[in-house]
Amino acid sequence: MDETDVLEHLPLRALHEELGGSFVPFAGWEMPVRYGPGVMAEHLWCREKAGLFDVSHMGQVMLPADAGEALEALLPMDVIGLQEGRQRYAFFTNAQGGLLDDLMIARHAEGLHLVVNAACAATDIAHLESHVPDVRVLSDRALLALQGPMAATVLERLVSGVAELRFMDVARLRWEGVDLWISRSGYTGEDGFEISLPVEGAEGFARALLRDEHVAPIGLGARDTLRLEAGLPLYGQDLGPEITPVEAGLTWAIQKVRRPGGARAGGYPGADVIAAQIEGGAPRKRIGLLPEGRAPMRAGTEVFAAEIGGKRVGVVTSGGFAPSLGAPVALALIEAGIADDAALWGEVRGRRLPVASMRPPFVAHRYHR
Amino acid sequence: MKFTEDHEWLNPDVEDGDVIVVGITEYAATQLGDVVFVELPEVETRVAKGDEIVVIESVKAASDIVAPIDGEIVEVNDALTDNPGLVNEDPLGAGWFFKIRVEDVGALDDFMTEDEYKDHTGN
Structure with a gap:
């Protein structure tokens, strides 16, 4: 096309x-x-x-029920252990430990139902077809x-x-x-x-x-x-091939069995990088920003640790106005060494505006657990 | 009331014939969507036609509003700072942006009439 x-x-x-x-x-x-x-x-x-x-x-893609092992070679999730009638958040990784796409995997009786991002669908399907038999595009x-x-x-x-x-x-x-x-x-x-x-x-x-x-x-x-x-990252903005899941705050989605010391640890692209970051930390981290005032801080806004001078410590990956809060919010990727409660500034149209940092979500999740 | 190709309206101030009130049209407000932030110029600033003097952000994106004419900013609508939604609620009234003092009010004749503006937007 x-x-x-x-x-x-x-x-x-x-x-x-x-x-x-x-x-x-x-x-x-x-x-x-x-x-x-x-x-x-x-x-x-x-x-x-x-x-x-x-x-x-x-x-939307359907994989055979026994494709779990092949799929685990492409992503750091426990697919084999995913029970019928359950769904799991997942992401494909590249050899550098970066994110290729995020997706949902659901286990039905007949197979594994995958839902992937539209922008990545063609490459995801090609990626699956080269590693997993009987990929059926729905x-x-x-x-x-x-x-x-x-x-x-x-x-x-x-x-x-x-x-x-x-x-x-x-x-x-x-x-x-x-x-x-x-x-x-x-x-x-x-x-x-x-x-x-x-x-x-x-x-x-x-x-x-x-x-x-x-x-x-x-x-x-x-x-x-x-x-x-809701603090949920969007592929192409908050997630991408240069960002690892540990940096993106997605370590929670890697089940214990696939982490260092687990029964099926590693075995996916970039596993060495990701394992090292799980154990020793990543160079960057994803945080939430609450700008003071009303000016939205859009994706690309540079973040500084000082009002004047100083070097850039990060960048906004998604930002805008939060209707439920009546205020701007942003997700940013910043240097891991910046303290959680550090004073930060976002540069908007040449002016550094103060922001408070926090751990997303900005509006509490209301999932039916 | 006169109109620009950038979807601004210009109206002589009722209190001072050399001053023109400027805002954006209903068409522009609808296209922008919910306005959430407006940054206005400083009063007493001299501006030239085409200068980007207002930043307006909707939920979706940021846009600039340009000075439609040479002149001096004599008043801005501070109410927009706390209530930017006025731009959507009443674009031709309470949602005005700034007042500009011009040398020659006759220059208003160069702008589009309402009928010409309607043709311009295809409405």
């Missing part, structure tokens, strides 16, 4: 137009960035009620997310049984004969669900959800502010 002029359309494109969506190009797809109410209102709606997101641009499935404190009540009315799922559980359920793969997860910090379903059943299901007065469609704009407030 020529990315400069050909954008892929979501299977529910017509529905998004009908709902008043405005579209922007994102990772080769034309995506609804907001609907009538705008980013701020959509964001707050999702935190208070239930928001419906179309994330069908993300790549281009005939859409992906919807229903997020927010009312998501469980709303979805349970249509799909009996989802309320019993806990965070990161997965189940195969049916709605009017449509085969739903439902996980209790998402990328907003709220309780909610991600629902993989055949493209032909997706519009009817989305309309059924939208008929509930508590559900509103939410665009890519609010998806970004929601995940930023």
